[in-house]
Amino acid sequence: MGNMSVEIAGVKLKNPVMTASGTFGSGAEFMDYIDLSLLGGLTTKGVSDVPWKGNPTPRVAETASGMLNAIGLQNPGIDVFIKRDLEKLRGIDTVVMANVCGHTTEEYVEVVKRLADNDVVKLLEINISCPNVKAGGITFGTNPDAAFEVTKAIKKYAKQPVIMKLTPNVTDITELAKACEAGGADGLSLINTLTGMKIDIHKRKFALANKTGGLSGPAVKPVAIRMVYQVRKAVNLPIIGMGGIMTGEDAVEFLMAGATAVSVGTANFNNPAASVHVVKGIEEYMSKYGISDINELIGCVE
Amino acid sequence: MGNMSVEIAGVKLKNPVMTASGTFGSGAEFMDYIDLSLLGGLTTKGVSDVPWKGNPTPRVAETASGMLNAIGLQNPGIDVFIKRDLEKLRGIDTVVMANVCGHTTEEYVEVVKRLADNDVVKLLEINISCPNVKAGGITFGTNPDAAFEVTKAIKKYAKQPVIMKLTPNVTDITELAKACEAGGADGLSLINTLTGMKIDIHKRKFALANKTGGLSGPAVKPVAIRMVYQVRKAVNLPIIGMGGIMTGEDAVEFLMAGATAVSVGTANFNNPAASVHVVKGIEEYMSKYGISDINELIGCVE
Amino acid sequence: MELKSKIKAKILENTKLSEDVFSMWIEAGSMAGEARTGQFVSLYVNDGSKLLPRPISICEIDRENGRLRLVYRVVGEGTKAFSKLLPNVDSIEAVGSLGKGFPVDKTGDSVLLFGGGIGIPPLLEAVKELKKNGKKAVVVLGFRNKDTFLVEDFRKYAEVIIATDDGSLGCRGTVIDAANEIKAAEKYGITDIFSCGPMPMLRGVKEYGESRGLPTYISLEERMACGIGVCLGCVCETKEVDHHSNVNNTRVCKDGPVFLSTEVVI
Amino acid sequence: MELKSKIKAKILENTKLSEDVFSMWIEAGSMAGEARTGQFVSLYVNDGSKLLPRPISICEIDRENGRLRLVYRVVGEGTKAFSKLLPNVDSIEAVGSLGKGFPVDKTGDSVLLFGGGIGIPPLLEAVKELKKNGKKAVVVLGFRNKDTFLVEDFRKYAEVIIATDDGSLGCRGTVIDAANEIKAAEKYGITDIFSCGPMPMLRGVKEYGESRGLPTYISLEERMACGIGVCLGCVCETKEVDHHSNVNNTRVCKDGPVFLSTEVVI
Numbered sequence A, B: 001m002g003n004m005s006v007e008i009a010g011v012k013l014k015n016p017v018m019t020a021s022g023t024f025g026s027g028a029e030f031m032d033y034i035d036l037s038l039l040g041g042l043t044t045k046g047v048s049d050v051p052w053k054g055n056p057t058p059r060v061a062e063t064a065s066g067m068l069n070a071i072g073l074q075n076p077g078i079d080v081f082i083k084r085d086l087e088k089l090r091g092i093d094t095v096v097m098a099n100v101c102g103h104t105t106e107e108y109v110e111v112v113k114r115l116a117d118n119d120v121v122k123l124l125e126i127n128i129s130c131p132n133v134k135a136g137g138i139t140f141g142t143n144p145d146a147a148f149e150v151t152k153a154i155k156k157y158a159k160q161p162v163i164m165k166l167t168p169n170v171t172d173i174t175e176l177a178k179a180c181e182a183g184g185a186d187g188l189s190l191i192n193t194l195t196g197m198k199i200d201i202h203k204r205k206f207a208l209a210n211k212t213g214g215l216s217g218p219a220v221k222p223v224a225i226r227m228v229y230q231v232r233k234a235v236n237l238p239i240i241g242m243g244g245i246m247t248g249e250d251a252v253e254f255l256m257a258g259a260t261a262v263s264v265g266t267a268n269f270n271n272p273a274a275s276v277h278v279v280k281g282i283e284e285y286m287s288k289y290g291i292s293d294i295n296e297l298i299g300c301v302e
Numbered sequence C, D: 001m002e003l004k005s006k007i008k009a010k011i012l013e014n015t016k017l018s019e020d021v022f023s024m025w026i027e028a029g030s031m032a033g034e035a036r037t038g039q040f041v042s043l044y045v046n047d048g049s050k051l052l053p054r055p056i057s058i059c060e061i062d063r064e065n066g067r068l069r070l071v072y073r074v075v076g077e078g079t080k081a082f083s084k085l086l087p088n089v090d091s092i093e094a095v096g097s098l099g100k101g102f103p104v105d106k107t108g109d110s111v112l113l114f115g116g117g118i119g120i121p122p123l124l125e126a127v128k129e130l131k132k133n134g135k136k137a138v139v140v141l142g143f144r145n146k147d148t149f150l151v152e153d154f155r156k157y158a159e160v161i162i163a164t165d166d167g168s169l170g171c172r173g174t175v176i177d178a179a180n181e182i183k184a185a186e187k188y189g190i191t192d193i194f195s196c197g198p199m200p201m202l203r204g205v206k207e208y209g210e211s212r213g214l215p216t217y218i219s220l221e222e223r224m225a226c227g228i229g230v231c232l233g234c235v236c237e238t239k240e241v242d243h244h245s246n247v248n249n250t251r252v253c254k255d256g257p258v259f260l261s262t263e264v265v266i
């Protein structure tokens, strides 16, 4: 079998398949369903300095080949996350990326500081793009100056490589990517969800209590592929690509567009073992075409 | 049966169902499949001052619950459009909206002038949002100042109400909507397609010769509904909503979000009679819930 | 440790019980062996545009033959597709069994069960197991009208009282009205309450049980995305800070769907 | 005027012809009555995530019984789904018949037909109709290897010459090699050429026919979205300005798929 390992900002993944934040709990929940060590990495649910309660329900809705969510970043806060959730992942042979959220630069920095000396966490993913948080969050993600500033502030304290996670809800994603690069980011994750809405016409109500939510799943894959391709042409940072990956073939499409690794999100809800199936699907693709090193595929379509 | 007629900028439609530009040819092609007079209106393919050849093939690709297209606005030019295509629609009892494209303000204005005295055309839809044209087009659609200027220029010569068609590929669609309103637009159409990309991993090539294309179909409906809702809150113009309408229920969702009329696009490719089925589906919804006037539904979800 | 996985379960039976309610038996193998009363399974629609699971409660468990019975109402496109599956020809994808069910082993001698509409099915396995454990079960079932379902199944294991909205069968009114009419809790020396049904009914049951100081277990519904406790889509507010989430929200899919009425805010 | 509409056609037969090629008969009613040789139908996949039609050429027309034969190769998810449809149980949605076919009524006495791979099926109805019109048909069929299909069907109506890429059957090489080997055009006094197959083959056929001054009809393939001439997705470049489009592009779905080789730039 060919080499499947890739490197993101100096961190080696045994294969390019990670899981997407918010769709994989704190990781440990999946131990009933898959062997986590088969994954290149996993990303934990966004964590903030204090516990967040999130939005009222309904928080999720199905859409054509996709779904909307407005969880509102409910999380137990950094204390419980470090003491309980990360400890469950200690010793598991996969790269743990902690996803960080906040309303203000200070809140992000606080979490990053707390994680700096934690040796379970190998990568930080900074969510400056969640559309479900009213204050802070979204403005960082759509304003290049703010994205630059928050990246710089985080880099001052971070001990792990910093992956900035970008929103697709912008006119030109390359501007944001360049701002993060200028701020010192070690990599980029894209895409977060597209802002969407659904109305229940029988109840004459919004399907989500929050009215709007984030669209994910195969429906958004073409947008994600386009953005990965654009960003790869615009910056020199490794990209973790995501948005609608269901199969190994979808993952290969992201690699060819320019992603060094991929994250599997919504697919985990369709099948708890989806991420492992993606790994197997890539293997099959490689052996079918006799690919000896997966790195050959990365950005191979010009 | 309840009243189904709505009014867009002073033009009365017998029902709110129109067809989307570029998915309905010049209209006459559908006479083999449906009775055009059952529709509230139809929109013709984008027309420019001179014939445009469009992009190389492949121009279309299927995606999950959607499709990508990069036709590149191939059209026979305004002369043939007026002399041949519009004449075929003369006498048909439905509202004809002509969709206009151009690379520059002058080109738009030229087409609008030529259509000014044509009595088959009852509405003008100005496509400032096609992502498949390299020059001009897309910059109007993403820049509020340019959108304002082109609207103003067009309004000077237009004799029919001017509906500006907006792109969803922007950070804040309400800015564009407001700019068009300030420029004198009589209504807005949204959404045009989301820019996307697909890679054929077996051939290691882009699925479209143009690399990127416009994503349409049910996949994008949540984004479209969100934007219709946002725009309705931001301006006082009637909205023609579109993006993924397959059924009468989808159309009702757009009405509830704030659209006064809707356009059926990609669904025409799934079934040439889709637009008529949408009309029937709305009728069924109205009778099921005893709605006496469809206008009650418009924007009824707050 | 054996990993749980999505299975492709053969449809063994799929029959209509009432106007829009269907009963399906599926071949679930070890999933049936591990199933607990009050748990649910996630069923998937065989259509690429519908990605999320449809949570359906377990109505009966045939552990020996590895079979599960699921009773569902056709309300949308997914359940409509289920209703068209052909026995012995088609299969259905399923993940399960999921969640925490009714504490059939921990009750007192006499359990009063309230079921409303499509909340009725999970109570069937509960009464079967209560009876097996030598306990008395009294069931109050609420329907819209006399187009009922599962009533005869319940009669095999429990005393059944019926309430209908339109009075066309049994007591006219709610299940609480019916229980009050015969002073059920008192008459049967009830020690515990189980309930599943629409939210207004559950609120009534909570009040009924708590005012009598009875442990009252209610099965909740919420929109789900994962069904396995990882997305935080399906939460219900809690009185106390939840052990898992560290906020006043608990996951219906993982920590429920059955909760003690005093734990949750409904 | 009767409107055309999407029909739900019953599957009458769906059998495997070779490793990945299947033959399907569908009940198409009046669609079969109006079908012309060389036209195609748009088939739809019964899955909400797949919206676009799969264009499949008509292989045989049974006008009397309102049936159409479609022969297809499994190349992706749509055709894979077709291959699983059960005769007499399942149906398939179809729009058609579409496009302009082969001019079977306008040829001279002796037609040479070149078919390559999955381009072979539409030529079957063509040879049947040529024969019915009292004309001679000579067919050169190109396959990858000896895993062929439809050959016996062709033999009923025409002389058949076979070429395979690997030489495991008939002439080793292309259909043009095979035709040249026996000087087919000259030997049979060929008056017209029909062809369908992969682009490199069509280019060879175009050269073969044009160099001999023979009217050469080629059936083209292009990615389609509508199949009915309204989206301009499926164009092919033309020598002259196209009557419909007013530019040098013509619609494969509506003005083709069969074109005179001298009209198009391939």
Ligand SMILES: Cc1cc2nc3c(=O)[nH]c(=O)nc-3n(C[C@H](O)[C@H](O)[C@H](O)COP(=O)(O)OP(=O)(O)OC[C@H]3O[C@@H](n4cnc5c(N)ncnc54)[C@H](O)[C@@H]3O)c2cc1C
Binding pocket: A061, A062, C040, C052, C053, C054, C055, C056, C057, C058, C071, C072, C073, C074, C075, C076, C077, C078, C079, C080, C118, C121, C122, C220, C221, C222, C223, C224, C257
């Ligand atoms: C724990 C639990 C147990 C359940 N047990 C049963 C049962 O035994 N029998 C039964 O008939 N129904 C049960 N339901 C409700 C059932 O899940 C929904 O009716 C079903 O998912 C509707 O799917 P649909 O595709 O037909 O409807 P659609 O409206 O088309 O579904 C669209 C989406 O909304 C979700 N959804 C729709 N209605 C509900 C609902 N009421 N609750 C949660 N999600 C919903 C679907 O899962 C899907 O993701 C249960 C729900 C929960 C949460």
Ligand SMILES: Cc1cc2nc3c(=O)[nH]c(=O)nc-3n(C[C@H](O)[C@H](O)[C@H](O)COP(=O)(O)OP(=O)(O)OC[C@H]3O[C@@H](n4cnc5c(N)ncnc54)[C@H](O)[C@@H]3O)c2cc1C
Binding pocket: B061, B062, D040, D052, D053, D054, D055, D056, D057, D058, D071, D072, D073, D074, D075, D076, D077, D078, D079, D080, D118, D121, D122, D220, D221, D222, D223, D224, D257
């Ligand atoms: C006029 C015409 C006639 C045809 N006749 C036949 C026939 O008789 N037998 C046969 O086996 N095949 C025929 N084809 C090719 C056939 O349409 C494709 O193989 C089929 O659409 C593939 O669908 P899929 O879902 O299996 O593949 P996927 O690759 O999953 O399809 C994805 C999308 O691409 C389109 N697509 C994929 N391949 C092609 C292709 N080669 N041409 C056009 N669109 C394509 C599909 O329609 C679909 O929209 C014909 C094509 C055309 C244009």
Ligand SMILES: Cc1cc2nc3c(=O)[nH]c(=O)nc-3n(C[C@H](O)[C@H](O)[C@H](O)COP(=O)(O)O)c2cc1C
Binding pocket: A020, A021, A022, A023, A045, A046, A069, A071, A073, A099, A127, A130, A165, A191, A192, A193, A215, A216, A217, A218, A220, A242, A243, A244, A245, A263, A264, A265, A266, A267, C225, C231
């Ligand atoms: C239920 C849900 C919760 C999510 N929560 C987070 C989150 O906490 N932080 C974050 O950066 N992204 C979050 N996301 C976005 C995903 O990580 C991912 O970027 C997006 O869903 C696209 O990938 P997918 O289409 O594979 O799901 C969430 C997505 C979903 C569906």
Ligand SMILES: Cc1cc2nc3c(=O)[nH]c(=O)nc-3n(C[C@H](O)[C@H](O)[C@H](O)COP(=O)(O)O)c2cc1C
Binding pocket: B020, B021, B022, B023, B045, B046, B069, B071, B073, B099, B127, B130, B165, B191, B192, B193, B215, B216, B217, B218, B220, B242, B243, B244, B245, B263, B264, B265, B266, B267, D225, D231
């Ligand atoms: C093949 C194709 C061609 C299109 N051409 C045009 C066009 O010429 N002018 C225009 O304004 N929009 C064009 N559009 C966009 C549609 O009018 C519509 O805005 C979009 O497809 C969303 O609607 P839908 O999801 O119902 O298709 C085109 C869309 C498709 C799919």
Ligand code: FES
Binding pocket: C223, C224, C225, C226, C227, C228, C229, C230, C231, C232, C233, C234, C235, C251, C252, C253, C254
């Ligand atoms: S549905 Fe995902 S946590 Fe319950």
Ligand code: FES
Binding pocket: D223, D224, D225, D226, D227, D228, D229, D230, D231, D232, D233, D234, D235, D251, D252, D253, D254
């Ligand atoms: S496929 Fe639409 S014009 Fe041919």
